[in-house]
Amino acid sequence: xxxxxxxxxxxxxxxxxxxxxxxxxxxxxxxxxxxxxxxxxxxxxxxxxxxxxxxxxxxxxxxxxxxxxxxxxxxxxxxxxxxxxxxxxxxxxxxxxxxxxxxxxxxxxxxxxxxxxxxxxxxxxxxxxxxxxxxxxxxxxxxxxxxxxxxxxxxxxxxxxxxxxxxxxxxxxxxxxxxx
Amino acid sequence: xxxxxxxxxxxxxxxxxxxxxxxxxxxxxxxxxxxxxxxxxxxxxxxxxxxxxxxxxxxxxxxxxxxxxxxxxxxxxxxxxxxxxxxxxxxxxxxxxxxxxxxxxxxxxxxxxxxxxxxxxxxxxxxxxxxxxxxxxxxxxxxxxxxxxxxxxxxxxxxxxxxxxxxxxxxxxxxxxxxxxxxxxxxxxxxxxxxxxxxxxxxxxxxxxxxxxxxxxx
Numbered sequence: 150x151x152x153x154x155x156x157x158x159x160x161x162x163x164x165x166x167x168x169x170x171x172x173x174x175x176x177x178x179x180x181x182x183x184x185x186x187x188x189x190x191x192x193x194x195x196x197x198x199x200x201x202x203x204x205x206x207x208x209x210x211x212x213x214x215x216x217x218x219x220x221x222x223x224x225x226x227x228x229x230x231x232x233x234x235x236x237x238x239x240x241x242x243x244x245x246x247x248x249x250x251x252x253x254x255x256x257x258x259x260x261x262x263x264x265x266x267x268x269x270x271x272x273x274x275x276x277x278x279x280x281x282x283x284x285x286x287x288x289x290x291x292x293x294x295x296x297x298x299x300x301x302x303x304x305x306x307x308x309x310x311x312x313x314x315x316x317x318x319x320x321x322x323x324x325x326x327x328x329x
Numbered sequence: 330x331x332x333x334x335x336x337x338x339x340x341x342x343x344x345x346x347x348x349x350x351x352x353x354x355x356x357x358x359x360x361x362x363x364x365x366x367x368x369x370x371x372x373x374x375x376x377x378x379x380x381x382x383x384x385x386x387x388x389x390x391x392x393x394x395x396x397x398x399x400x401x402x403x404x405x406x407x408x409x410x411x412x413x414x415x416x417x418x419x420x421x422x423x424x425x426x427x428x429x430x431x432x433x434x435x436x437x438x439x440x441x442x443x444x445x446x447x448x449x450x451x452x453x454x455x456x457x458x459x460x461x462x463x464x465x466x467x468x469x470x471x472x473x474x475x476x477x478x479x480x481x482x483x484x485x486x487x488x489x490x491x492x493x494x495x496x497x498x499x500x501x502x503x504x505x506x507x508x509x510x511x512x513x514x515x516x517x518x519x520x521x522x523x524x525x526x527x528x529x530x531x532x533x534x535x536x537x538x539x540x541x542x543x544x545x546x547x
Contacts, residue, residue, distance in 0.1 A: 167506045167510060169514070177506070178499075193451075196464075197444070200443045200444055205365060205369045206364075206432060207408045210437050213437055213441060237425070240400065241422065258522050259518055262519070262520060263517065265495070266491060266492075266509075266513055269493065272500075276496070276500045278471060282465040292465075298462055301469070302468075303469035303472055312369070313370040313372070317467055320467075324465060325455055
């Protein structure tokens with residue numbers, strides 16, 4: 150156990166506890182923490198996020214790859230436990246205590262109050278991914294091929310439901326073709 | 330376990346009551362593993378609902394909505410939190426562990442395999458461009474998901490103000506998430522504090538679709 154590994158674990162424990170509104174909500178903070186406090190680059194963060202997008206299951210399995218990239222196999226294990234275990238323990242405790250708050254008007258206040266904060270954080274997560282993918286990371290100039298892909302995906306999903314897994318694969322292929 | 334709510338069909342409730350008493354851990358693992366393996370492109374919560382309410386009958390619709398409601402208020406991923414709650418309700422802590430392990434295993438293996446391949450070929454221009462295209466598509470996807478989940482919040486005051494303040498604090502002013510939650514979160518909860526003269530309307534909660542239920546069946 151070296152210091153870097155402990156620090157990595159602590160950062161993801163913090164991210165875990167702060168993930169009100171789910172995985173997307175915590176993306177900006179995760180990007181900031183892994184890029185500024187560890188030697189992950191913005192491009193690596195973006196690529197790891199993209200790999201996570203094509204995987205099945207809970208949408209933050211990408212954290213394992215961040216751990217792997219920064220500290221090898223043991224890093225993946227440490228980050229996986231640090232990011233998922235605290236929330237599981239919190240949920241287990243809450244599941245057993247929740248019934249006691251059933252009659253409390255404060256329970257509803259917390260739910261209603263946190264809802265718009267969670268939505269704001271989701272928009273912030275969206276902005277973080279847009280900033281990494283729609284402008285060139287090197288010089289911050291607009292990447293028109295990427296913007297076109299994002300616009301087509303947005304319009305398609307507003308028009309009708311399409312499996313997002315298919316859309317991201319089409320988006321990846323389209324970018325390869327557009328920039329050939 | 331006491332009886333389910335009246336609007337539940339008889340078969341579903343008796344199913345849930347009899348099955349839940351003796352669900353083997355392996356069965357819990359298997360059901361969550363299926364949901365975790367099949368949910369390409371996200372939407373794990375919808376798959377979980379399909380498996381837990383429709384095919385296995387372990388939960389009534391009410392149970393599921395209640396579990397989802399708790400999951401949304403707590404930090405963490407909704408799908409993982411639902412796994413903890415369902416597993417705990419069925420078989421206690423071992424049940425929760427089996428559910429979470431089953432849900433996460435397929436995605437974890439998938440991500441690690443892809444990650445190792447990426448590690449070998451990340452200087453390949455085609456791979457790099459493919460991943461960038463995925464991120465661009467994901468940006469569009471996240472925008473639509475945020476708009477859809479936040480439909481009620483962005484069309485009403487003071488919620489819109491809180492959504493904007495949260496977004497600006499994180500994205501423009503780069504304020505640490507902890508401070509945003511302490512500051513704006515507390516303010517927002519205070520705005521919705523219990524008030525005897527103003528009955529609270531739960532209809533506009535973002536993800537809430539089921540009828541209101543004030544007891545949680547253990």
